[in-house]
Amino acid sequence: MSPSAPRSIQPYIKPKTMRPTVFWRLAEDIPKSLQTGLMITSIVLPLLLWWTVTTFSSIDPKFLPSPAMVMEAFGRLWGTRELLKDTVASLWRVGVGFSLAALCSIPIGILMGSFPSIRALLEPIFGLMRYMPAPAFIPLLILYLGIGEEPKIALIFIGVFFFNALMVMDTVKFVPKDLIESTYILGGTRWQTLTQVILPHVLPGIIDACRINLAAAWQLVIVSELIAATEGLGRRISVAGRFLRTDEIFVGLIVIGLIGLAFDLFFQYLLRISCQWANQKR
Amino acid sequence: MFLQIHNLNKHFSTSEGTLVVLKDINMDIEQGEFVCAVGASGSGKSTLLRQIAGLDSPTSGEVKIDGKRITGPGPDRGMVFQHYTLYPWMTVQQNTEFGLKLQGVPKSVRREQASYYLNVVGLTNFAQALPKALSGGMKQRVAIARALASEPKVLLMDEPFGALDIHTKESMHEFMLDLWQRTGITIFMITHDVEEAVFLSNRIFALGARPGTIRKVVNVNLPHRTHTIKRQTVFHDYRDELMDLLRQHGQEALAVV
Numbered sequence: 082m083s084p085s086a087p088r089s090i091q092p093y094i095k096p097k098t099m100r101p102t103v104f105w106r107l108a109e110d111i112p113k114s115l116q117t118g119l120m121i122t123s124i125v126l127p128l129l130l131w132w133t134v135t136t137f138s139s140i141d142p143k144f145l146p147s148p149a150m151v152m153e154a155f156g157r158l159w160g161t162r163e164l165l166k167d168t169v170a171s172l173w174r175v176g177v178g179f180s181l182a183a184l185c186s187i188p189i190g191i192l193m194g195s196f197p198s199i200r201a202l203l204e205p206i207f208g209l210m211r212y213m214p215a216p217a218f219i220p221l222l223i224l225y226l227g228i229g230e231e232p233k234i235a236l237i238f239i240g241v242f243f244f245n246a247l248m249v250m251d252t253v254k255f256v257p258k259d260l261i262e263s264t265y266i267l268g269g270t271r272w273q274t275l276t277q278v279i280l281p282h283v284l285p286g287i288i289d290a291c292r293i294n295l296a297a298a299w300q301l302v303i304v305s306e307l308i309a310a311t312e313g314l315g316r317r318i319s320v321a322g323r324f325l326r327t328d329e330i331f332v333g334l335i336v337i338g339l340i341g342l343a344f345d346l347f348f349q350y351l352l353r354i355s356c357q358w359a360n361q362k363r
Numbered sequence: 364m365f366l367q368i369h370n371l372n373k374h375f376s377t378s379e380g381t382l383v384v385l386k387d388i389n390m391d392i393e394q395g396e397f398v399c400a401v402g403a404s405g406s407g408k409s410t411l412l413r414q415i416a417g418l419d420s421p422t423s424g425e426v427k428i429d430g431k432r433i434t435g436p437g438p439d440r441g442m443v444f445q446h447y448t449l450y451p452w453m454t455v456q457q458n459t460e461f462g463l464k465l466q467g468v469p470k471s472v473r474r475e476q477a478s479y480y481l482n483v484v485g486l487t488n489f490a491q492a493l494p495k496a497l498s499g500g501m502k503q504r505v506a507i508a509r510a511l512a513s514e515p516k517v518l519l520m521d522e523p524f525g526a527l528d529i530h531t532k533e534s535m536h537e538f539m540l541d542l543w544q545r546t547g548i549t550i551f552m553i554t555h556d557v558e559e560a561v562f563l564s565n566r567i568f569a570l571g572a573r574p575g576t577i578r579k580v581v582n583v584n585l586p587h588r589t590h591t592i593k594r595q596t597v598f599h600d601y602r603d604e605l606m607d608l609l610r611q612h613g614q615e616a617l618a619v620v
Contacts, residue, residue, distance in 0.1 A: 263448040264416050267513060269440035269464030277465070281452050358452040358493050 100330040116148020146328040151335070154328035163317075168336060170313040171302050174230065178237025179298040183291055186245035190290075191283065193246065195275055204250075207243050215240030216304045223308060231306035240301040245294045252286025253279060292348035299341050365549060366392040366415070366517055372575030373410055383574035384410050388424070390568060390577070397550045399560035400568045403609055407575025408553040412521050415551065428516055438462060445522040447502045449494040451462035455481065455505050456490040461466050462513040473512075480508040483542065500531040504538070511546065520552035524559065533590060536562055540588055557609065561601045562588065569608050579608055607620050 136148035153154045158164035215236055222232035256279050264274045306315030314333050321329035373385040383406040389523040392398050402408045415426050417436040426433045449458050459481055463473035481487050484504040503523055510518055524532045554560055560567050561583055571578040583601055585592055592598050
């Protein structure tokens with residue numbers, strides 16, 4: 082016995098059409114001019130707001146300094162070369178800590194992604210370590226490594242290494258199995274497949290993982306400078322806070338933001354020139 | 364016999380017990396034959412091809428090429444997959460050379476070899492293009508050139524034209540016949556497209572499903588192989604015979620489920 086036909090759904094369906102839009106386009110390109118305009122607004126509007134608030138209200142500059150005062154503080158700190166010294170110190174820590182972490186985590190991540198045996202061996206402990214916040218290691222690091230540069234670099238290393246290894250591992254998982262098998266059929270050994278197929282295939286993913294984790298490293302350097310630092314952008318901010326130099330806090334924050342943005346753009350550029358094949362059409 | 368499959372069985376263990384995918388498969392294929400295995404999904408035809416390619420090993424039985432037992436993948440067998448398996452970061456030329464590079468063939472020799480086969484598949488002008496610039500049919504032609512460049516003893520094809528539109532597919536069929544006549548290579552292709560199998564091959568193995576077994580072997584003798592043959596009775600007879608066979612087994616398989 083066949084079931085009877087269902088009753089009509091027509092009464093429930095309201096006629097509707099989709100209206101054309103420019104601003105609310107979903108996952109589609111918008112006109113170049115609109116895009117540029119919005120991108121400029123994104124920076125200029127908050128600046129304008131900041132300027133208006135500090136100019137037309139009676140907010141205590143100790144609480145919120147005006148853009149002009151921050152510029153002035155910037156000039157002062159730049160003039161005494163303190164700002165440059167702080168920036169170089171922070172950059173050096175990030176550079177060393179992040180490079181060491183990347184150098185170790187990339188090969189380990191590739192091995193974890195390629196060999197289920199290595200993954201089984203390392204993924205549980207890495208998965209656990211990843212959830213231990215790196216700053217929580219500070220007391221141990223001071224105990225083991227003292228208060229010099231070593232604990233600061235180690236902190237960045239811990240904060241980057243586990244995440245980066247797991248993210249690299251994930252990119253390896255996305256190498257199509259067919260591509261690996263066709264390499265075997267063409268006569269490739271496992272080693273050749275690893276170095277000549279898997280590695281080039283995951284390179285864009287590795288660059289992207291590094292880009293994301295460099296942001297984490299840049300956050301951790303500020304935290305690390307809470308450990309008895311004599312110079313550094315994080316140190317500059319905490320000292321300024323102690324003396325209520327709000328304008329200098331702003332200088333520190335803006336410099337940190339700009340350097341981070343520059344790193345991000347650099348990695349995006351690296352991705353674009355090194356992996357043209359992987360480019361989305363744009 | 365050139366390619367021999369002898370008493371091959373393949374079982375997979377699943378959570379619901381042992382699944383028999385291939386049962387008592389025997390095939391003897393002569394050098395220079397163009398053979399197709401047709402079957403519905405679930406007939407284990409892809410699994411069969413993987414055993415020949417050496418990507419998987421049979422539960423029992425063996426596969427031999429030129430008298431040598433297959434224990435793993437190797438460049439004596441070329442393979443073209445259904446999904447495009449070109450290396451996206453390599454140019455068409457580099458893709459075609461890649462098998463030779465893996466085997467340590469000197470640069471000048473492999474360049475010459477790859478250029479020859481790119482010419483055979485008609486893609487000389489695209490040698491420096493990246494795969495993303497190619498259409499589906501062109502990608503498969505590169506994959507064929509790449510497989511042929513290693514001078515394999517047999518070319519294995521896993522539904523290579525399944526993802527192509529009907530017109531591209533037809534021109535690829537004519538291209539394959541021309542290539543086969545010119546190179547004299549042994550071809551083993553699997554497909555679910557009965558017309559494709561009749562049009563291309565000397566011999567067709569019709570596989571039944573669950574478990575995959577050879578139900579019938581059909582020798583195809585067509586007076587000529589151009590697209591007009593598809594309108595003639597002789598072509599329809601082969602097609603209908605195979606379609607009826609597969610339909611019947613399809614219904615049996617459904618009844619079991």
